[in-house]
Amino acid sequence: MSGQIIVQQSGNSVVTDLGRFRGPRYGLPVNGALDQYSARAANILVANDDNAPLLELTALDFRMTTTSDILIAVTGAPLSLTVGGRACPQWEPVSVRAGETVAVRGITGGLRAYVAIHGSVDAPTLLGSCAPDTVVGFGLQLRDGMAVETLRRVPPIRQPYFDMPLFRLAVERPHPGRRLRVEVTDGPDFAEFGDSANLLFRSEYTVSPRSNHIGLRLGGELPERTTTGEVLSRGVPVGAVEVPSRHELLVLHRGRGVTAGYPVLAVATSLGLDVLAQARPGDTVRFARTTVAEATAGYRRSMQQLEALRQSVITVFTLLGIGSPARWRELPAAACG
């Protein structure tokens, strides 16, 4: 331990990671950061492993202070970030001195933001992940006054000239808006919806306030199943688009129950799920049909951008003498044979 962050205004915040990948085989959802790209980017910006525990803030304002000097990065939905009262950039590493207050306000252009801290924070794990699971009652939901151990301190880094921005790492940012486009591939049960399946690509859907990390409910013109009869419970993928009622479409997200008995009409792509993670009640969603090959290629391009970011961060941090990730430190040793 090197210090603590003290939560002053918790809003709706948790400590999470990329998910409990061993969970589904035991009947637990994967959970983890809903906007995976933003969560990875936040960790990469402070030279953490992609999967390091970080804070996920949903919709509400958040404030914390720190007992030691730390380095943070805030990603996700557009918002206003201040540190010690100074306006600071999102999607860049930001130095925070002991005693300063970090305030996140006005998460309005999307729904979720991520705060990564260099060296990460201490959080309990279940099956290898700290991701909260609301069903089994596991995880670190932050409360006002709660202290969380930070694992590394970083001496303050300040641009000496006129408080110019410290870094310009130029990360590709998602562009959430009130009209979202979500790519989907045909689901394994697409044919069960007959011609009505194509309604999914022609209609516009509105995000219901009853949406959460388990699934988003969307109102609009609904495809209808043309077959009848009980469906045996089956494992359903994150992103599954189902029509469980006559009122709403359901798109399952990372908190989904791993098995269900509804036919799977379509499946949101990995990148589409990041878009949905930022959907606010009232936003409109259009589904665009793609193929698994194209979706995979798009996902890999996006991960390559993060890989390029990681290289830039490692270069800059090494120059500044900020503790770098373990695999970087291993390099000279390997080179020495």
Place this chain on the structure above:
Amino acid sequence: MPALMPSAVDVFESGDAALRVVATSGEPEQDWATVHRLAEWLDGCGAEGLHGAVPTYDSVLVEFDALTVSARQIRAFVALGLRQLALSTDDGATPREFDVPVVYGGAYGPDLEYLADYEGISVEDVIRIHSSKTYVIRCLGAPAGSPMMDGPDFPAPVPRLKDPRLSVPAGAVAVAGRQAVIAPAVAPGGWQVVGQTPLTLLNLDRDPLVPYRPGDVLRFRPIAVEEFAAYEGQMMEARRAEAHPAEARS
């Protein structure tokens, strides 16, 4: 002789990070054994980027990291796994047996009377039919690793609730369609709740979190309301060690 002749399978795309593999012999026992043995093999094969497999009745969902492996590579693993199973002489883990006390009806089983009405039989018959069957745990389902079982032999399939409950307590013993289940954790639910067990199924300090695995067998035993408190807080445990495998299916 192989212990299991795996069923032929169909493989369906399920997004960019999962495949659904469906066994197609039409023989429920063979299809179930195929998908569970395949899931075990996949979990143990150590393929990079393979997150895990979720087997149920006739299908298994295989989840993977689209960055490191492709759906095509995972298909090849599935084919390899099935070939390996066809050669294996291992007939899998010995089933363990669980004895589950249940208080039927009243506040513990609010749907018991409705169900008796719907089935056209008495409440006593519902309890008798439900508690006289030996159940095989077919898979771990939602929520929280629920033991999913083939249901009791009621005259007609059980309808789901028109208005699902927002909260069903842990330990709720429920039926729907031709299936039966126990809820390990508090969760919303649309199944008919006939009773409740005082035993605790879920233990977050244990890995895995629930004491049973697919293939284990389970029986329900009616107890009186007054007995509930005596069992409360006890963990659900296998009744006998695996010393008497021959009796496990008796």
